[in-house]
Amino acid sequence: MAGPPEAHQFKHAYADRWVRFHSLPESKRYPEDETEYAIVLDRYNTILDELFAGDDVYVVTTDWSPLPWGRRRPTLRRRLHSEGVLWTTVDDTEDTDPHFHTRSFHYADRRPWRRGCLDRLLREVADDGIALFVTDAGLQRIHHPYDGGADVILADPAERDRLRERHVPWLSAHPGGF
DSSP states (O other): OOSSOOGGGHHHHTGGGEEEEESSGGGOOSOOSHHHHHHHHHHHHHHHHHHHTTSEEEEEEEEEEETTTOOOOOOHHHHHOTTOEEEEEEEEOOSSSGGGOEEEEEEEEEEEOOTTTTHHHHHHHHTTOOEEEEEOTTSOSEEEEETTEEEEEOSSHHHHHHHHHHTGGGSOSSTTOO
16 A cells, blocks of 8 residues: 555545546435435445455444544444454644644454445445445555545556446546546
8 A cells, every 4th residue: 555544545646546436326426315325335336346256355444533632432433343443543734733633543354245245334435424445455456435436446557447447327527537
């Protein structure tokens, strides 16, 4: 992994292997009913199946707290990903205003990938309630779902292009792929 495991930065760190898929038609950000949740979960699971079918994956969820305290607190993440163990922490002190400095806590667990095994977590992601990413043991393929879509990192540009071509209707119309 090139740098800290800050999922929102993967698209920059791995730009040559990155593609973004939107989770609802017409780039709609949030699902409003069960039909739309079904579309979101199907799109997330379809890509996850293509990346990880038959493999073990690491599921990494994130909590954060403001610095200088850096204390963990009870969260939705803890209830939904109780099997996650603390993997690493990352301090973000780039902002010139110390009131915006944070500490991220990354929790991971390893499990066999099965379609639907993350649906509870993915549904919370769709509502912007939790942050997570899924990766293979070698950190070559990464799926970072977020409210509105998923950033996906592939092993190489050719693999990225093949995945992109299979799901053209899910791509952004933005020239940069955002």
